Amino acid sequence: AxxxxxxxxxxxxxxxxxxxxxxxxxxxxxxxxxxxxxxxxxxxxxxxxxxxxxxxxxxxxxxxxxxxxxxxxxxxxxxxxxxxxxxxxxxxxxxxxxxxxxxxxxxxxxxxxxxxxxxxxxxxxxxxxxxxxxLPDALPPFGGPLKNSNDPSEHLRYVFYKYGMDDKDIVALSGAHTIGRAFKDRSGTVQEGYLGGTKYTVKGCPFLGNSETAGGRSWTKNWLKFDNSYFTDMPDHDTHCIAFPTDTILMIDPGFKPHFDLFAKDQAAFFAAYAQSHKKLSEQGSKFEPTEGITL
Ligand code: HEM
Missing domain, CATH: 1.10.520.10 (Peroxidase; domain 1)
Incomplete structure (x- = not known):
């Protein structure tokens, strides 16, 4: 009951x-x-x-x-x-x-x-x-017990392996940046704040939809839509988009690249992997009552 x-x-x-x-x-x-x-x-x-x-x-x-x-x-x-x-x-x-x-x-x-x-x-x-x-840093010097505090791969593995995750989880979950923006006034990782922006985020542009907050810098053009454009668009290096070292390394590191390439080619493969990794992330350290949990 x-x-x-x-x-x-x-x-x-x-x-x-x-x-x-x-x-x-x-x-x-x-x-x-x-x-x-x-x-x-x-x-x-x-x-x-x-x-x-x-x-x-x-x-x-x-x-x-x-x-x-x-x-x-x-x-x-x-x-x-x-x-x-x-x-x-x-x-x-x-x-x-x-x-x-x-x-x-x-x-x-x-x-x-x-x-x-x-x-x-x-x-x-x-x-x-x-x-x-x-939690991870987007820019060096990267935190954690690292051999090289400038190495984004080592940093990402330090962060996500302590969740019991692997390289595929890292690439899939990074794909969440297909939505959203970074702000100068929040993380301070980009130059664009609430009053600035790129052609995809500036006040008055159509990409904002019903968003209350203008400005910032997005990873993708249609940053309100959850799709695989994080993967398809990153190689194009759009100067109006973000690519932190922790993003671009996913295209290069031999453990990350095969997943990156697959998710760029096959949105269904990205969605399947993302759903599994997101569920895993959502249950880190959680205690459920009833113990088996409730599904909707
Ligand atoms: C892989 C390492 C990651 C790094 C270095 C990273 C870094 C960042 C940074 C710097 C921002 C900008 C924050 C701001 O200025 O407001 C951001 C935003 C965001 N991150 Fe990540 N993140 C990582 C992983 C993730 C993961 C695992 C998820 C979810 C599964 C995620 C989801 C988001 C979303 C949705 C935003 C946009 C927030 C907004 O528009 O308000 N990120 N991330």
Whole structure:
């Protein structure tokens, strides 16, 4: 009975998320929010009592995480986009709502349906990791116990292998940058802020759709649409698009390149791989009640 109630609330939340995403075209920030909740997990800590290993537990809401550098700009997604939904469906945990909003965002933006599980409990580590919480850098010097702090491949493997992921997961998940933008005022990784932009992001241009925020720099031209254009377009080096060292290395490194080339050639192969990797990411460190989870 408890699980049935949760499922009904999750279904209601999914409708509310769908309406939100369609009306505001906020798919990208919702995907990034969920990834940064998940991305604090480290399997080296998996033996510690839950939720000390971090992960998709809703702890991105803590001041410690949301006010830290890697999460710059994400607070809006919690307070303005998801809080009004949470108030309507209090039975849905924050950890679930954050992951539900992301999976729904991918779907509404044209991407694959992700075989998600719900029922996550909310938690926050008593002894949280210091920023950047094991999350990746886009530009050198890259963090982590690296032999070469200028090597984007070594950095990506350090970040994603601690989730129990492999090279295919890294390339597939990087494909999430087919949507979204970077901002000077958030990560500071690009020159374009809210008031600037490229021909694909500047105030008044058609690529913004219903987005509330203009500016920034996107990886792709149609950055509201989830497709495989991250892979098909990167080799063209469009001067209005982003290509960080952590993106371009995917075209070169022998472990990444075969996946990159396949995803460029075959969107269905990208979608299938992305759906699996996204599900894996969404369950890092999560504790489910009921333990087998709830599917919608
Ligand atoms: C592989 C290593 C990764 C690096 C170095 C990286 C880096 C970044 C940076 C610097 C930004 C710009 C943030 C800003 O200025 O607002 C960004 C945005 C974004 N990232 Fe990543 N990211 C990585 C992986 C991922 C993964 C795994 C996902 C999801 C599966 C993801 C999804 C996104 C999305 C959707 C945005 C756009 C957010 C928006 O438009 O508001 N990224 N990323």
């Amino acid at each position: 408890e699980a049935a109630k949760k499922k009904a609330a999750l279904q209601k939340a999914k409708v509310l998320c769908t309406d939100l995403i369609k009306s505001k075209d906020c798919q990208a920030i919702l995907v990034r929010l969920a990834w940064h909740d998940s991305g604090t997990f480290d399997k080296a800590n998996a033996g510690k009592p839950w939720p000390e290993a971090g992960g998709a537990i809703g702890s991105i809401r803590t001041d410690h995480e949301i006010n830290a550098g890697p999460n710059a700009g994400l607070k809006k997604a919690l307070t303005q986009y998801l809080k009004p939904i949470k108030d309507k469906v209090p039975e849905v945990s924050w950890a679930d709502l954050i992951q539900l909003a992301s999976a729904t965002a991918v779907e509404v933006a044209g991407g694959p349906k992700i075989p998600m599980r719900y029922g996550r409990l909310d938690g926050a580590p008593k002894q949280p990791a210091p920023a950047p919480f094991g």
